[in-house]
Amino acid sequence: MAATDIAIVGWAQTPSVERSTRTEPQLCMEANLAAIAKAGIDRHDIGFTCAGSCDYLTGGPFAFVANLDAAGAWPPIAESHVEMDGAWALYEAWVRIQHGDIDLALVFGSGKSSPSNPLELYPQQLDPYYLEPLGLDPLSIGAIQARALLDAGKATEADFAAAAARSLRDAMSNPNAQASGDHDPADLLKADYVCAPLRAHDVAPVSDGAAAIILATADRARALTDSPVFIRGIDHRIEVHQPGMRDLTSSPSTTAAAKKAGLNGSQIDVAELCALFTSQEVILRDALGLGASTTINPSGGPLGANPVMATGLVRIIEAAQRVADGTAGRALAHVTNGQGLQHNLVCILEGDR
């Protein structure tokens, strides 16, 4: 059965900041209210709500339940939650709308990382026998991946610096970015390593923030807006948990998801890639077969704003924004989850036709 066409009709994100004094539900409510307003809908018409967040970040057991305060859950609503980036909440809502009995969904993702210490926290998500006792943190895994890429001759540190310079420069025009700046790649390469072979500019900052999207069926979308952004394909694929069992210099799950989502060599004008390290941008470009005709991360990407658990949903928002404003005819959003690009989602967006 062919999938029902589903469009993005509203979106919003809070600014990404290093440390917010607002609670996670407060951040979520700001994003949700703005997305609902942009879509021009009555929240009571939403048939399904799905959120993505991680209780460990803010340190509140059942924090995701408190986040429901921001979902307009009165009168009672139908809702679900994923302990994943909000982009997977969007995937669940996309599947839910396929059932055919609802025409609007609210999706949101949120993360308040500032209370925790990511280097201490993240090893807890690894297997408890071999990896977690090592204290293997995302920065170290990112560095191992970058080293493998350099050793394989697939990239140079100058490639990494070029990606950082471009991203940070683009982030200067992103009002929601946490990090931005105009840098000469040659100057960036003079900095010390933070975790060799990665320098500070190679690593996404960690942000507090939230983002939300309103999904609609095609009919409802066309009634709401003249510029609906259609999800032409969406798919996600996963690889084994143990990083040592993978070729870290490639991302076959990204390639597989893109093929299932309908990429198939077609022109992509804008790609928003969830590259948490400059080295991952190199891997993802290769996995998706993106060439010079594709603009990568015009928002600045995760190097500019990385609201963990919403960073992927923001990729979809930034890609949708470019389709809606006519910058891109066809855009791709990539989202990742897990360690070293373990789990990847690809979403292809187009305007109406």
Place this chain on the structure above:
Amino acid sequence: MAEPEAASAIMMDHLVTLTYVEDLPPNTVRFAEGLVDGRIIGEKCPVCARVIVPPKGYCSLDMVLMDSSHELEVSDHGTVTGFTIVAPVKYYGQTKTEPFVYASVLLDGASGTLGGQEIKGLPADKVRDGMRVKAIWKAPAERTTDGQSARGWGSVSGAIDGFESSGEPDVPKDHYKDHII
């Protein structure tokens, strides 16, 4: 073929400590400062007019963000809407040895109850729904912001040591029937 000898299991302790350092949101800072000052602050929703104590910075029922302009003071007198007599069992961290009462208290002027409030000054079997109570404030110098958090639903425990009878007559059930929890 001989059965292999059962290997003895190797046991390994693996304790995890995670450290969190959080800032209180502005609404909770003002609530905590009010408690230290002897005042209980709530937020009045501009849509449904419910007064939410402790304030969350929003009304979740109407999906409205709120700020200091929505704040007002509620009374430190209230009504017991429901209670549990706890007969403590010994578990790690339990400091109580005698039965005690945890009650829900609907403060005058608030639209929801404070949960888990200890009722003091009378035997557990004398506590009843509809009973009028007043806050037992700590001495001003002893009031702290303990119990405040950016997570969860707030607390008054840093400034209020439970509730006791106010001496007012019990109120009829109609007054609190929507708050029995």
